Amino acid sequence: MKPLRKQGIILFTILALIMVACGGSETAEETVEEAAPEVVETLDSPAVTTASTVETGVGVTSDPCPEAVGGIPTGADPSKGCIYLGLLNDYTGPFGPLGPALETGQRAFWLWANQSGGIGDYSVAIVEGYDTQYNPQKHLEGYKAQRGEVAALAMSLGTPQTQFILDDMDADNMIAAPMSWYSGWSYKESDRGLVVEFGAAYCADGMNAVDWALTNLPVDIKTIGIMGFAGDYGGDYAAGVKAAAAANGLTVAWEYVVPSPEFDVAQAVGLMVTQPVDAYFPAIGPTQMAQVAGGAFQQGLTPIAMMAAPSYNDAFTAEGFALAPLFQSGSMYLMAFVAPYEADTPGHAVMRATLTAMGIESGNLFLTAGWASQHHIKGVLEAAVKGGDLTRAGIRRAAANVYVDSDGMMPTRELGQNRADAESFVGIPDATATSGIKLLSSNYVGPSAAGYDWEAGPCS
Amino acid sequence: MTIFLQATVEGLSLAAIYSLVAIGFVLIYKSMDVLSFAQPALAVVGAGIISSLAVDRGLPFIPALLLAIILTGVLSLIIERTFLRPMVGEPVFSVAVLTIGIDILLRTFLDSWIGINPRYLGDPFPTYGTLGSVNVGGINLKYLEIAALVTAIVLITILSIFFKRSKYGVAMRATSFDQEAALAQGINVGRIFGLVWFIAGILAAFSGFFMTGGFNTLSQFSFVKALRALPAVVIGGLDSIPGAVVGSIIIGLTQGYVAYYQFQLEGIVGISLGNGFSLLAPYLIMFVILIFKPDGLFGTEEVERV
Numbered sequence: 001m002k003p004l005r006k007q008g009i010i011l012f013t014i015l016a017l018i019m020v021a022c023g024g025s026e027t028a029e030e031t032v033e034e035a036a037p038e039v040v041e042t043l044d045s046p047a048v049t050t051a052s053t054v055e056t057g058v059g060v061t062s063d064p065c066p067e068a069v070g071g072i073p074t075g076a077d078p079s080k081g082c083i084y085l086g087l088l089n090d091y092t093g094p095f096g097p098l099g100p101a102l103e104t105g106q107r108a109f110w111l112w113a114n115q116s117g118g119i120g121d122y123s124v125a126i127v128e129g130y131d132t133q134y135n136p137q138k139h140l141e142g143y144k145a146q147r148g149e150v151a152a153l154a155m156s157l158g159t160p161q162t163q164f165i166l167d168d169m170d171a172d173n174m175i176a177a178p179m180s181w182y183s184g185w186s187y188k189e190s191d192r193g194l195v196v197e198f199g200a201a202y203c204a205d206g207m208n209a210v211d212w213a214l215t216n217l218p219v220d221i222k223t224i225g226i227m228g229f230a231g232d233y234g235g236d237y238a239a240g241v242k243a244a245a246a247a248n249g250l251t252v253a254w255e256y257v258v259p260s261p262e263f264d265v266a267q268a269v270g271l272m273v274t275q276p277v278d279a280y281f282p283a284i285g286p287t288q289m290a291q292v293a294g295g296a297f298q299q300g301l302t303p304i305a306m307m308a309a310p311s312y313n314d315a316f317t318a319e320g321f322a323l324a325p326l327f328q329s330g331s332m333y334l335m336a337f338v339a340p341y342e343a344d345t346p347g348h349a350v351m352r353a354t355l356t357a358m359g360i361e362s363g364n365l366f367l368t369a370g371w372a373s374q375h376h377i378k379g380v381l382e383a384a385v386k387g388g389d390l391t392r393a394g395i396r397r398a399a400a401n402v403y404v405d406s407d408g409m410m411p412t413r414e415l416g417q418n419r420a421d422a423e424s425f426v427g428i429p430d431a432t433a434t435s436g437i438k439l440l441s442s443n444y445v446g447p448s449a450a451g452y453d454w455e456a457g458p459c460s
Numbered sequence: 461m462t463i464f465l466q467a468t469v470e471g472l473s474l475a476a477i478y479s480l481v482a483i484g485f486v487l488i489y490k491s492m493d494v495l496s497f498a499q500p501a502l503a504v505v506g507a508g509i510i511s512s513l514a515v516d517r518g519l520p521f522i523p524a525l526l527l528a529i530i531l532t533g534v535l536s537l538i539i540e541r542t543f544l545r546p547m548v549g550e551p552v553f554s555v556a557v558l559t560i561g562i563d564i565l566l567r568t569f570l571d572s573w574i575g576i577n578p579r580y581l582g583d584p585f586p587t588y589g590t591l592g593s594v595n596v597g598g599i600n601l602k603y604l605e606i607a608a609l610v611t612a613i614v615l616i617t618i619l620s621i622f623f624k625r626s627k628y629g630v631a632m633r634a635t636s637f638d639q640e641a642a643l644a645q646g647i648n649v650g651r652i653f654g655l656v657w658f659i660a661g662i663l664a665a666f667s668g669f670f671m672t673g674g675f676n677t678l679s680q681f682s683f684v685k686a687l688r689a690l691p692a693v694v695i696g697g698l699d700s701i702p703g704a705v706v707g708s709i710i711i712g713l714t715q716g717y718v719a720y721y722q723f724q725l726e727g728i729v730g731i732s733l734g735n736g737f738s739l740l741a742p743y744l745i746m747f748v749i750l751i752f753k754p755d756g757l758f759g760t761e762e763v764e765r766v
Contacts (some may be wrong), residue, residue, distance in 0.1 A: 092572060096572070096575065254723060255735075256735055257735060258735045258736045259736070260681065261681070261684050262735075262736035262739050264715070264719060264736075264738045264739050266470055266474070266715060266716065266719040266738070267718070267719035267722070267738045269719075270467070270719035270720040271723065273463070273466070273720070274463060274720055274721075274723070274724060275723065285679070285681065286577070286578050286677075286679070287578045287676075287677050287679035287681060287682070288681075290578060290675050290676075290677055291675065291676050291677070294586075294591055294674070294675040297590070297591055298590055298591050298592070298593040298600055298602060299593075299600045300590075300595070300600075313577055313578060314577075315577040315578055320515075320580075320582075321580055321675075322580070322586030322587070322591060322592070322674065322675045323586075323591070323675045326591070
């Protein structure tokens with residue numbers, strides 16, 4: 001008779017539950033309750049005044065920027081001072097393979113911006129990136145490591161991760177470009193005026209996905225299904241889809257939104273089989289997307305799929321992938337957070353020229369996202385210089401009251417207006433495009449998003 | 461009826477995959493009293509090796525599959541020799557935590573290799589029929605799932621014969637019954653431990669393939685599916701191979717039926733069980749069974765002096 005068996009069962013059960021519960025969850029609780037000094041917006045905001053001298057603070061030096069950081073030239077003018085930006089990236093976590101593409105896009109942007117005149121008497125350099133591993137605790141460590149040397153963050157990757165450092169950012173008056181499209185980034189109640197959002201929120205994408213499909217596809221859509229990852233982009237996207245479904249009188253046959261480790265592909269396919277829909281709106285991961293789409297097709301089901309951007313991966317159109325024909329069959333579409341590499345705008349043209357000059361031929365969507373993310377930071381820094389206050393408090397004030405432009409890559413946006421952007425990009429998987437995405441519609445705003453009360457606050 | 465049969469087929473297919481992971485776990489526990497949490501990681505590592513050989517290096521699929529399965533077995537053997545052997549005789553808890561560490565170590569290396577793009581394994585299953593499936597009387601049968609069922613049955617049969625007829629099989633049974641007595645009878649217990657881990661590695665690699673083959677693809681989240689085999693082990697009993705199979709069938713069928721019927725039943729009854737219930741249900745069954753059979757359905761009953 002073996003000893004310790006019952007103890008073994010108990011131990012096994014507890015550890016198994018812990019492993020299952022912890023498997024892949026990326027959410028984090030925010031518990032810090034420090035009071036933070038408030039930056040008051042006034043009519044003297046730097047965005048609307050022009051100063052002759054510029055006050056500077058942490059992360060701004062009169063010494064020139066280094067010639068290169070991370071192996072990429074900064075393009076800095078040696079006769080100018082330097083504004084340093086922080087970088088909280090993921091190099092070894094779940095988004096590790098995307099991290100370098102995002103960073104390259106961002107560094108390429110400032111190479112171009114510095115060579116085009118910089119920000120007043122300053123060039124801009126992004127410091128060496130910190131590997132957050134998409135882990136909120138590491139994110140905070142990275143923030144603390146960089147906050148003493150930067151004026152703002154060129155990127156804070158991930159919604160829960162950025163929320164985790166928001167108290168510290170608030171205390172430091174540190175603004176950041178996010179690399180996520182949570183609708184809350186457009187509202188002070190959620191981001192305290194610190195997150196310089198760009199591109200359409202997942203929620204707006206959800207609304208526009210419904211309206212665009214109803215208007216542009218030759219399918220009579222009456223019944224829809226929603227599937228997504230809760231606690232991340234899935235909830236925001238689902239909120240948008242439901243709002244548009246209600247506005248259009250569509251029936252939501254099912255809504256399967258669960259945390260990513262709990263997503264059961266068998267149940268998702270089971271729902272599609274037992275309660276068939278005309279269209280479904282997935283905001284899940286690429287692996288689950290392939291399994292759901294393939295599983296449904298095997299059962300003879302090919303409803304329209306309007307994917308949130310994170311559901312899609314350009315590997316879906318790669319030669320040799322079994323589902324490549326399905327993804328390019330005309331039943332699958334995606335909402336891109338920014339127009340893909342090939343888009344015909346001045347901003348895209350400059351980006352392509354800069355990347356090509358750097359020897360980069362990839363059309364990866366995340367290179368484009370990295371580049372596009374810096375346009376609004378640039379607009380904020382220019383406003384701060386114009387107002388004569390390049391301290392972090394001054395930069396924060398500028399971010400609360402400024403129009404930012406992106407050379408047509410995204411619509412001109414008024415930061416601090418307390419309403420989310422609603423213009424979406426709709427694409428279709430296409431192996432012949434450099435980015436793997438063929439753009440079908442730019443800056444699309446359907447009637448649901450147009451009629452939505454965006455001043456009411458975040459969708460989720 | 462068609463829906464019921466469809467749910468049954470899918471549940472049995474899941475059961476086949478779970479049983480391969482579960483049997484490996486039971487083999488290790490029976491022989492060494494080690495609760496190995498590294499089995500799910502070994503499963504996805506096996507899938508990763510298949511993908512690397514078949515897709516990245518262009519080996520024909522069948523040789524790549526066989527080579528990867530053997531390599532996974534060898535990796536498992538190395539893990540036993542380097543990490544587990546020095547822990548023989550140490551408390552169960554210490555060894556279990558060590559296997560969690562091995563699990564994390566393996567997955568860290570694997571995740572780094574996988575990256576963000578899902579990887580496919582280069583198998584031909586999706587090219588058969590309709591993306592790898594055939595419709596029989598309104599029921600969709602997937603070739604990969606049928607292969608999983610057949611493979612599980614064949615492997616379980618081979619293992620049964622191995623344990624009853626082969627010299628090493630009998631030695632493994634003797635070792636699992638009483639290590640010291642086996643040692644006294646001249647059985648090389650250390651070699652038996654290594655063999656057990658080698659077999660468990662092979663089983664894990666098979667399950668890894670069936671989890672991620674076809675268009676299922678291998679990603680950083682694939683191991684979560686293998687984790688779902690763990691309640692099957694508890695239901696069946698930690699030291700029972702038939703129990704592992706029965707436990708897997710219970711878990712697989714539960715998941716299959718809940719996947720297809722939960723929302724219909726909720727509509728009829730008017731009570732919502734929640735969106736994650738299909739994955740929770742196996743654990744509820746596990747708790748219920750443990751209340752009445754604390755050693756699992758087929759586990760050896762423990763008698764303790766009070």
